[in-house]
Amino acid sequence: MTRDVMPYDVVVVGGGPAGLSTAIRLKQRANAAGQELAVCLIEKGSEIGAHILSGAVFEPRALNELFPDWKERGAPLNTPATDDNFLFLTEKGSFKLPTPPQMHNHGNYIISLGNLCRWLAQQAEELGVDIFPGFAAAEVLYDDSGAVTGVATGDMGVGRDGEPTAHYQPGVELHARQTIFAEGCRGSLTKTLFERFNLRDGVDPQTFGIGIKELWEIDPSKHQAGKIIHSIGWPMQADTYGGSFLYHLENNQIVVGFVIGLDYTNPHLSPFEEFQRFKTHPAVRHFFEGGRRVSYGARAINEGGWQSIPKLTFPGGCLVGCTAGFLNVPKIKGSHTAMKSGMLAADAVFDLLASDSTSTEATAYPAALETSWVAEELKAVRNIRPSFHKAYGPGCSIAPSILICSKAKPPGPSIITPTMTG
Numbered sequence: 001m002t003r004d005v006m007p008y009d010v011v012v013v014g015g016g017p018a019g020l021s022t023a024i025r026l027k028q029r030a031n032a033a034g035q036e037l038a039v040c041l042i043e044k045g046s047e048i049g050a051h052i053l054s055g056a057v058f059e060p061r062a063l064n065e066l067f068p069d070w071k072e073r074g075a076p077l078n079t080p081a082t083d084d085n086f087l088f089l090t091e092k093g094s095f096k097l098p099t100p101p102q103m104h105n106h107g108n109y110i111i112s113l114g115n116l117c118r119w120l121a122q123q124a125e126e127l128g129v130d131i132f133p134g135f136a137a138a139e140v141l142y143d144d145s146g147a148v149t150g151v152a153t154g155d156m157g158v159g160r161d162g163e164p165t166a167h168y169q170p171g172v173e174l175h176a177r178q179t180i181f182a183e184g185c186r187g188s189l190t191k192t193l194f195e196r197f198n199l200r201d202g203v204d205p206q207t208f209g210i211g212i213k214e215l216w217e218i219d220p221s222k223h224q225a226g227k228i229i230h231s232i233g234w235p236m237q238a239d240t241y242g243g244s245f246l247y248h249l250e251n252n253q254i255v256v257g258f259v260i261g262l263d264y265t266n267p268h269l270s271p272f273e274e275f276q277r278f279k280t281h282p283a284v285r286h287f288f289e290g291g292r293r294v295s296y297g298a299r300a301i302n303e304g305g306w307q308s309i310p311k312l313t314f315p316g317g318c319l320v321g322c323t324a325g326f327l328n329v330p331k332i333k334g335s336h337t338a339m340k341s342g343m344l345a346a347d348a349v350f351d352l353l354a355s356d357s358t359s360t361e362a363t364a365y366p367a368a369l370e371t372s373w374v375a376e377e378l379k380a381v382r383n384i385r386p387s388f389h390k391a392y393g394p395g396c397s398i399a400p401s402i403l404i405c406s407k408a409k410p411p412g413p414s415i416i417t418p419t420m421t422g
């Protein structure tokens with residue numbers, strides 16, 4: 001069966017913050033230079049934003065660089081973060097802790113990340129990017145020299161037995177001079193690239209957590225737009241890495257969720273059940289009483305940090321965003337670093353394609369990343385997550401960026417602000 005071929009200069013796989021920022025920056029550069037550059041982006045969700053877990057505290061640093069006039073362009077950043085709260089929960093009570101430096105959200109916004117992606121997609125299309133939602137890249141294509149030459153989308157209309165049905169449609173081959181993978185955490189094609197090009201040689205293994213998130217519409221009298229609550233402690237046991245977040249968006253909506261490191265040792269622990277228990281705690285349950293859950297989801301989250309970042313480039317392409325692992329773990333924020341890595345990759349890819357070079361590898365990208373604020377930010381916190389087990393052992397619970405020896409009975413945990421950063 002032959003597949004249709006669509007040729008592009010650059011194909012971007014994945015329509016999250018990283019992929020969209022990559023595509024936008026490529027076209028910004030090409031348009032500014034008056035050059036033709038055919039860029040397409042494919043997204044496996046039915047529409048851009050469909051696979052994004054909505055509700056996030058967003059640091060606008062990368063967006064400020066990508067679109068300094070984002071306010072005038074109507075970017076959906078409507079709720080400034082106003083009130084940071086950091087709680088330690090016991091089974092029946094809670095007490096407020098000083099907010100760790102990484103968790104200060106002054107200047108940030110509580111947003112729907114899905115809406116931001118939809119807005120970014122509009123900007124990308126206006127700049128001339130072809131966006132194809134509803135198509136998953138299922139296979140990486142290579143040339144005879146072993147360089148990546150694009151991706152193929154999956155065949156449609158294949159029966160359970162693997163045989164074509166009456167609705168069979170073969171996938172499409174998207175050919176490109178450079179293919180940029182922005183698949184998010186644990187990208188399926190990215191994993192094959194790790195193997196093929198030994199991209200993880202010499203770096204620490206990636207580690208993962210699970211993030212569960214729910215969007216709620218709550219009683220307007222309980223809603224305080226801009227309020228942020230993070231918690232550690234109950235219902236987690238002391239040796240389990242995890243904590244909650246609860247953000248008040250606009251329109252009487254809150255987003256609530258729980259992140260648990262997947263290195264937990266209790267085989268009976270169910271992250272979903274722990275999250276449900278958390279919502280019954282007296283410090284937060286009133287928010288949900290009389291409210292309505294609008295949507296929910298869960299997905300993996302990278303926890304390896306800077307030392308787990310793989311080699312980012314290979315012949316014919318590169319990795320950007322969470323598929324490479326740029327999440328700032330103690331902040332639980334990765335959209336800004338995802339966007340910035342995409343922008344840096346786009347600059348390097350554009351320069352490579354515009355040059356006379358015969359190289360197929362955009363090596364200027366990792367070099368630029370190394371001197372960027374992404375590297376500075378991730379290096380500064382690189383020891384916080386690994387120190388949870390290695391330095392302090394069982395009996396201590398580390399929450400985002402602070403360490404609590406929870407053998408001490410509340411209200412007197414000893415809080416150790418990390419000195420092992422940098």
Ligand SMILES: Cc1cc2nc3c(=O)[nH]c(=O)nc-3n(C[C@H](O)[C@H](O)[C@H](O)COP(=O)(O)OP(=O)(O)OC[C@H]3O[C@@H](n4cnc5c(N)ncnc54)[C@H](O)[C@@H]3O)c2cc1C
Binds near residue numbers: 015
């Ligand atoms: C529970 C939770 C809470 C979080 N809270 C925050 C927060 O408050 N602030 C913050 O900044 N960050 C937060 N993050 C992290 C943030 O969501 C990520 O860092 C960010 O979304 C990474 O962007 P990305 O574009 O790299 O990947 P993603 O946003 O994951 O986007 C990847 C996209 O690629 C698509 N895709 C994947 N594979 C393919 C394929 N083969 N073909 C086609 N399409 C494909 C996916 O459908 C998806 O749309 C949170 C994450 C979780 C899980």
